[in-house]
Amino acid sequence: MSDSRTISPLEHDLKSTVQSLKNAHPTLGVPKLLALLLSENPTWTVSEKRFRRVLQQQQQQAKKPHSVLFVYPSSTLIQGLDLTKIFWQAKGKGLIAREPITEGQVIWKEDPFVIAPEWEIYDLQVTSRACTYCTTPLLTNSSLVLCCPATASSSSSAVPPPPSCPARFCNRLCLKRSDKTHPLVCPTQNPASVPLLAFARKHAWMALHALTQSAARLLLAHRHSTGTSNDDEGALRDDWSVYSALAELGMEERARGSWSNGAEPDRETWEAAHSAFVQAFVSPPDVASQKKLAKLLKRPLPKEVADALFTYDGFLHGLGRMSLNLEAHGGLYTLHSHLNHGCRPNISIRHLDRRTALSRITVVAKRDIAVGEELLVTYVDPSLGVGERRSQLGAWGFGECHCERCVEEEKLVDTEATIDLERELKAGLGVM
DSSP: OOOSOOBOOOHHHHHHHHHHHHHHOTTOOHHHHHHHHHHHSTTBOOOHHHHHHHHHHHHHHHHSOOGGGOOOOBOOOOTTOTTEEEOOTTTOEEEBOSSOBOTTOEEEEEOOSEEOOOHHHHHHHTTTSBOTTTOOBOOTTOTTOEEOHHHHHSOTTOSSOOOOOOOEESSHHHHHHGGGTHHHHOTTTOTTHHHHHHHHHHTTOHHHHHHHHHHHHHHHHHHTOOSSSTGGGHHHHHHHHHHHHSOBOOHHHHHHTTTTTTOSOOHHHHHHHHHHHHHHHTOOSSHHHHHHHHHHHOSOOOHHHHHHHHSHHHHHHHHHHHHHHOOTTSEEOTTGGGOEEOSSOSEEEEOOOSTTTTTOEEEEESSOBOTTOBOEEOSSOTTSOHHHHHHHHGGGOSOSOOOHHHHHHHHHHHHHHHHHHHHHHHHHHTOO
């Protein structure tokens, strides 16, 4: 007796049927869905491998942003940084080799512009168990560890007493360097910052924490200038050139383009965060906090900088900047932020310095790199397949990756799919 299941369905018919089944039975696994497909279409022959491939393609397609809403990140070069060049629109800027680099060579080391560490490290910082500046875990019996000077000098007779700052520092160098950001996120010196940092921690929102640290750095850079000459504005000018040159894609653009795949807070949370952000640095809610903030800031920011930081639109673009440019452990680095993705990276980012293991990065060549070749780092796990890599890369907003490796693997996937279809057709026709 001949088998009636002799037809290998066309790809279009199979895809539409699989989609309908998945929508009707979203909780069923692959084996049960395939059994249901074959029971409802008894003349079809479909291998489990082909069925899984169609399911994976539909899942990946659902994650892709709609082409009508496609917006690329924007970026600019930092004046005087001659290692960079602008590529095409989707790629933006990047770093190129000015001299031959050998495999294993340390290309550069870099300390962060600001750091918003992973939350496990942050929790150590706010409980006085890690350095507030460099994130290094602290030894409890070290005589070098210093506490925040504001807490040490605060008056115990004040009514109400000022909140105690938990910040601790490895040594005097870390304490001195922390002056670029810490005063504005110190609960003793700027209590209006406490709700903002608590909000960021509650939502585990690293981009908001990084933007908070960046705003503090810019505001304090302006504090140290006198405003009597252009040279006095040098600290703010230099820091602003770094911040404003970061690649950006605003939160609205990210949401409309589905770059975040639903992984980031919604608009209601954006608005609440903006309110806390403005209260922390512009308009504290009570008179005592207003006086403390005024004591730190003295002069208003230039309008261009203030608008870019504190208007709602500027705030959303600032969050987008942080989301695109933060290193995996929460650091924001001037040179590192210029690195583009490659599915075959030629450099790697490592945390090799034992004392500053999470804050200082070391950039190492994975292979020999020729003069004029772009330095590339991977944004995702390079062991993933082409479909999953492309899906995860969507968060950076530069479109579908078409590097040499992706094109090669895409052709291989298409070839395997064609071979599977040929086998099923031959099986259906009884051809060996």
